[in-house]
Amino acid sequence: MINHLKIERKEVNTPTVSSLYFRWDRKVKPGQFVMVWVPGFGEVPMSISSIGDLKCITVKAYGDSTRKLIRLKEGDFIHLRGPYGRPFSEPEGDILLIGGGSGMASLRTLIGPRATGIIASRTSDELLFSEEFEKEKRIEVTEDGIRGLKGLVLMGLDQVNVEDYSCIYVCGPEKMLKAVYERIRGHKVRAEFSLERSMKCGIGICDSCSINGYQVCVDGPTFSIEELGEMTEFGTTKLLSSGRRVQI
Amino acid sequence: MINHLKIERKEVNTPTVSSLYFRWDRKVKPGQFVMVWVPGFGEVPMSISSIGDLKCITVKAYGDSTRKLIRLKEGDFIHLRGPYGRPFSEPEGDILLIGGGSGMASLRTLIGPRATGIIASRTSDELLFSEEFEKEKRIEVTEDGIRGLKGLVLMGLDQVNVEDYSCIYVCGPEKMLKAVYERIRGHKVRAEFSLERSMKCGIGICDSCSINGYQVCVDGPTFSIEELGEMTEFGTTKLLSSGRRVQI
Amino acid sequence: MVSLAVRVGGINLENPAILASGILDENGYTMKRVLEEGAGAVVTKSIGVDERNGYYPPVVVEGNSYLINAMGLPNPGIENYGEEIKIASNGRKPIIGSIFASGVDDFLRLGTSMEDFGVSAVELNLSCPHVRGFGSEVGSDPVLVRDIVKTLKGSLKIPVWSKLSPNVSSILDIAEAAVESDALVLINTVRAMAIDAETRMPVLSNAYGGMSGEAIKPVGLRCVYEVKKELNVDIIGVGGISNYTDALEYIMAGASSFQIGTAVIKSGRGVFKKITEDLEVYMNNNSIERLSQLVGVAIR
């Protein structure tokens, strides 16, 4: 079932990222995603980045579909199906969100008074949703160093004691996830990672998003650190659109 | 959806009529019917003749399917779909049931302390469910005259004042219905007739059971006397299996 | 001003919702009632030369999303059917006479009788999937189809519609063969069957039947689209239409009008009125004056 939803509000977050807000009477949980159809262009998975009365997707222009999406205006319609995927768990206590690039979109619904954020991006003007964290709980890391720490996401991790948190949530490019995973796996801390693998069906049938026999679209996109620990494909190989196996 | 139901009890009612009792967790109302599939033989409409914990169909051997049905034993299975059709209405007060032949089957669920019955049949051993009426409320009419009045159903009607009843229910061959209709239509009395026209689908699509644009299987089988009054086909013409129009 | 009137296949309709052949059209009084209750036209059940009882029941089996039927083309034979058409014509809207036969001569004879009975058009049933020697077997042979259509077009004064089967390797080949028709009616039922695991038997007395309803809408849409994309011919869409969105989908795929069959099980005879009312609301909301503006808009 395709839902046709009017864009009630548009927010330009960075030069390449915009958020589209719409009314949708569905219960969505943090970490879930939708398949957004861009007629004539394609269909792409997008995290739900706001789950209140107004729902939201936050789109980074990348290829044809996403470039078309960020050009939409208020009053235009978006077309989507879902919500799909296993949500993040939501334990009590302080939490740490680690987001690289557009990965912050899927973590945004977890932002709140008890959340500390490590927000990483290549350039400073690409930092996403940083301002939504409380000032003292915001650790920015950029490769250009114009804002926050200069470097990669692990540098942000140096600023915190990971075991202070009831759960760590991580979303971003798989290489980044792997780096974070390697860093924290020795520690006594719960952690969940949201994976992004190429998705075609979104409903667990086509196998294009799979990792070690799990379909990211239905078994994930969120996986616990223990689950990832069993996955030999994590951070090493993936399949292209054709199904050809390549190194990540 | 075909229901496969075990025959819990079999009752031989007359030389040609048997009742098959089965457990079926469906709500059925007086006047409704089912389509009974006799694998390898056919599928036939049958009124539900008991709507308590055990449901029941009462079958008169007629052609192949019904002959096969009355040969079934306890423990055998019957296969049916439904219930179908518009039930009888059920007003307060005394009621009069007029049944010809196997027509009593569909009226049986209305038998009770407030019901008077005119039970008609060709031969005396074919009188159906007569004994289920209270003794003093039982008017039997047979063509052979061995039991009850000798004659046709209208002779039974002479014994009662039709306006004493809150509703009159009639079921039997269409010629009989028509005769009863003609007799009582002048009177100030509510009446409902259950029609039997050849049925193939039972679900209002094939048109084989139609009368003046109404499908007996879904708009009926019960019709009020006023509704029948509008039907020029009532008691005059019907369609054969092929759809050829013939006089009744 | 919004109007639901359409012109299709050589005739004018007050509204585009037509009763499909074989549903509620054995008895003339039923067709009359269906017209009075809102259908834009009715198609008669398919009539042949000789009287046929059809198959013994069970002749239908219902699934969640489909009906399978094997009525077996019951019909009183053409010479007995004039009476029903006469009764139905009191509905004062177009009656389309559906006919089936195994060859050109019988089709012509049937078509001529239908014309004499006063129908507005004939619909050639080239597609009944479960009766040997009729329908599908005729309808999957492009040479025969072309011949039948040519002959009837050459001989009848009323429009000729051809109803095609989806049970063919290429619907386009058959549509091309029938392209001289005033309209193509797409689609008839999809050849299918039901088995009952409990009794270990096919349910239908004829074993095979034709599937209709919701489950075949994607097949019907595909056929309409595939044909309209290539051929310049009026199309009447049929298969699984139960609400106005279904109807719009067929129209956007290329149909100028549509027929409804199986949906009467769930929605009753009122389905025609309901759909046309809903279409009118849609047209008002979307500033569509005539449905013809939407015909084939989805084709790329």
Next chain:
Amino acid sequence: MVSLAVRVGGINLENPAILASGILDENGYTMKRVLEEGAGAVVTKSIGVDERNGYYPPVVVEGNSYLINAMGLPNPGIENYGEEIKIASNGRKPIIGSIFASGVDDFLRLGTSMEDFGVSAVELNLSCPHVRGFGSEVGSDPVLVRDIVKTLKGSLKIPVWSKLSPNVSSILDIAEAAVESDALVLINTVRAMAIDAETRMPVLSNAYGGMSGEAIKPVGLRCVYEVKKELNVDIIGVGGISNYTDALEYIMAGASSFQIGTAVIKSGRGVFKKITEDLEVYMNNNSIERLSQLVGVAIR
């Protein structure tokens, strides 16, 4: 003693529930997991000579009772697929290599490679309904089908299965042409499409796709029955199977074993285990020792 083991199409299966081609079989690890979680065998996605990305999404559209897909035969090309089969073979149950091509030579080349990769049988996809030049167009030509089957049977040591399309005028004609196969796999998807009335567009980027799931079960059953009634050949049933009753219906219609695809959407990978367990209960309750006792019992 009840046993779910079956012998079909020249191979032995621990249980009859096989993963259908194109579902959860792009990645070797997934096939391995599906086997570990209960499938009796898996069929690989259809592999061709050259690498293909398939179509742009949307490649699937879901209805209440069906899925329509137009993946567009994405595959890494035969020379890149050996690695996946190697990974999958750790599942220690039969892997069937599905292949597609437009002519005899390519089919032979692909079949030979599959044999070298160590698969238990090849399944010829003679039936994909939405990619031009492959599948259906090949599979509706009896002469070509006969030629392909004959050549592969003559050259390969492993069994050859032929998967046929329901989108033909006569499934029996094609089945006869393929009858030398060790098994016929019936059916592939039904050619279909979805239109979105809101955007006035076909939903799938390829417009046309193949329908699977509940809605096509009556078509699959009909094809199995129609073929088994006439031909003495092993049949593997596929199309809309989601529970053990569906599976029994296919078996009674003539299938010796069955495949499951679309049902994984609702029931997940656990569907194979669930169905085989339910079948076992059924067999115990009905004193059936081997499913072969039920094959074709509904045919009359």
